[in-house]
Amino acid sequence: MLAAGAIAPIVRTVAADFERRSGIHVKVDNATGGVVDKRVRSGEPVDVVVAPEGVLRGLGKDGYLNLASERAIARVGIAVAVKQGAPSPAIATVAQFRKALLDAPSVAMIDPKAGGSSGIYLEKLFEQLGIAAQMHSKEVLVPGGLVAEKLVDGSAVLALHQQSEILQVKGAKLVGPLPAAIQNYTVYVGAVDARSSSGVAGRAFLTLLGEEEARRAMVEHGLVPETQ
Numbered sequence: 344m345l346a347a348g349a350i351a352p353i354v355r356t357v358a359a360d361f362e363r364r365s366g367i368h369v370k371v372d373n374a375t376g377g378v379v380d381k382r383v384r385s386g387e388p389v390d391v392v393v394a395p396e397g398v399l400r401g402l403g404k405d406g407y408l409n410l411a412s413e414r415a416i417a418r419v420g421i422a423v424a425v426k427q428g429a430p431s432p433a434i435a436t437v438a439q440f441r442k443a444l445l446d447a448p449s450v451a452m453i454d455p456k457a458g459g460s461s462g463i464y465l466e467k468l469f470e471q472l473g474i475a476a477q478m479h480s481k482e483v484l485v486p487g488g489l490v491a492e493k494l495v496d497g498s499a500v501l502a503l504h505q506q507s508e509i510l511q512v513k514g515a516k517l518v519g520p521l522p523a524a525i526q527n528y529t530v531y532v533g534a535v536d537a538r539s540s541s542g543v544a545g546r547a548f549l550t551l552l553g554e555e556e557a558r559r560a561m562v563e564h565g566l567v568p569e570t571q
Contacts, residue, residue: 344371344548346393347379348459348487349419349505349566350531354393356560357551364551367544375487377458383407383536391545393533393552395460403534409542412535414549415569417561418528421461422506423518426494431518432501440522441472443501447481451491451499454484461505464527471525491515505529506565517565530569 346354351373358369374382376395383392383402392399392408393416403410423434423443432443444450453459455466462484469475483499490504491512502515509517520526533552535545551557558568 344369344391344393345379345382345387345389346371346373347376347395347398347531348373349507349529350393350417352507352511352564353417353552353557353560353566357548357557360556361548361551365544365547369548375453375457375459378487380458388538389536390539390541391533391535391548393531396530396532399532399534407537408534409537410534412542412546412549414533414552416531416533416552417566417568418530419505419507419566420520420526420528421464421503422509422520422565424491424494424502424504424509424512424515425500425518427514427516429500429516431516434519435522437472437522437524440525441474444469444472445474445477447501449481449483449499449501450478451483451485451493451502451504453490453504454486457486459487460529461503461527465503468525468527510565528567531566 355371358371376398379394380398402408433439452465453462455462469478483493489512491502491509493499494502495514533549535542561568
């Protein structure tokens with residue numbers, strides 16, 4: 344399995360259940376959406392890919408994935424976090440969120456060049472809010488992984504990342520999601536690799552991602568399960 348960052352914890356949870364049920368060992372690796380795209384296109388052996396919708400559809404269109412096996416899994420929005428114990432800035436409105444960004448001396452986020460969906464969106468959002476120049480000097484860009492860890496090690500005062508990934512970091516405090524008017528949801532979709540010899544098992548795994556236990560795990564991790 345090759346999964347994009349925000350959905351990877353759910354894929355790992357389901358993988359353990361799948362192994363118990365089927366006796367088939369599952370290896371799960373994760374990366375940003377952009378890296379997932381590059382790894383699949385490079386010919387890396389993989390059976391199932393779970394990635395942002397745009398990435399997965401592009402791979403399917405170019406023949407790397409079997410889109411007949413496609414399954415929508417979950418969506419997640421971007422949220423704001425601070426270090427545990429630090430005061431939470433007001434972010435309920437766009438104006439408050441903008442002020443919080445300008446007031447923060449350092450803001451951690453995924454490096455857009457790494458292909459992470461939240462980083463790509465935030466770069467455009469800063470331009471939309473008219474603060475791209477101010478943000479450039481205070482951004483703490485993370486190539487991949489858990490952005491909120493930069494709060495814990497003192498590298499940043501504010502972190503912007505997928506809500507599900509913020510919740511994985513001990514020592515980070517979730518302030519809340521971006522205001523609805525500027526929120527951006529990443530939809531994660533799974534499909535079987537067109538070159539895989541384990542297509543039947545791959546489809547069974549994707550079906551398991553739609554069961555109630557998996558859906559509960561999604562909610563616990565800050566994701567919203569997709570309806571089938």
